[in-house]
């Protein structure tokens with residue numbers, strides 16, 4: 615039986631943060647000051663918890679953070695996950711990572727070898743100086759581009775590059791990113807800025823919305839829509855009229871959680887680095903799965919707790935509505 619919430623959505627996608635630490639301090643995510651991190655669990659503990667989620671019907675696991683490549687046990691973790699099989703379809707578990715790419719150049723090949731299915735690299739500018747301003751790290755740009763190329767070389771294709779677009783910071787990077795998608799043969803996806811930052815900089819007018827991004831991309835070259843690859847696909851996909859799309863070459867996407875919310879198709883649940891379940895990015899509270907384990911809970915107890923928690927999954931977020939409350943944790947402490 616699939617794991618289903620009370621709104622009838624199948625929960626097949628688990629995002630797991632394995633650390634709150636990050637080597638970047640992106641302006642739209644972090645405050646620039648180090649905050650006290652939430653704790654991290656031993657890697658074997660994440661493996662045990664993930665195994666229970668998979669036994670209940672999770673089919674995709676995305677490892678995130680913080681910056682997941684900072685955990686030195688990342689390779690054995692991927693190996694353990696890649697050896698798991700989905701419960702309902704008896705297929706190999708789909709194992710993905712979201713990373714800022716800073717440490718990827720050396721790790722891409724070992725990750726592929728360990729069984730990683732897919733990788734997404736977050737990158738918010740293709741201009742070196744702007745990249746340094748956004749990340750507040752001096753020499754990151756070359757390391758990240760080297761990481762993207764290493765991932766392609768290792769066969770982790772199609773590599774996806776996610777760029778959060780923030781008015782006044784990087785909307786001028788949209789067209790250069792479209793060129794980057796064509797030149798580097800990667801899928802670039804533009805994401806609307808959400809109120810998930812440590813600071814308080816989000817306001818409706820900081821969001822560069824779906825239509826505006828579409829107009830900017832169309833001004834580069836006319837866009838041609840592509841069909842969704844999966845039923846719960848969050849990105850609207852396009853290629854450019856003058857480019858033949860293949861292996862993600864010249865493909866761009868827009869993920870618009872603010873102006874075109876896709877909560878009705880949400881298949882996701884998250885596990886924080888300290889072992890708490892979050893049923894929505896915008897939840898006001900979390901559910902302490904690790905506490906069940908600490909009390910000596912069996913896998914059946916963990917499964918029972920997960921199933922009950924999934925029933926509390928919110929119908930939708932309320933970004934931009936009167937009375938909207940920021941979530942109880944920011945993105946870096948949830949796991950994006």
Ligand code: SAM
Nearest residue numbers: 643679680681712713714736807808810945950
């Ligand atoms: N360090 C890894 C990385 O950079 O991809 C993983 C963690 S990071 C928190 C995950 C994703 O969340 C990144 O793609 C980042 O750009 C995105 N993100 C962070 N804050 C965001 C916000 N306020 N709105 C939209 N996306 C955000």
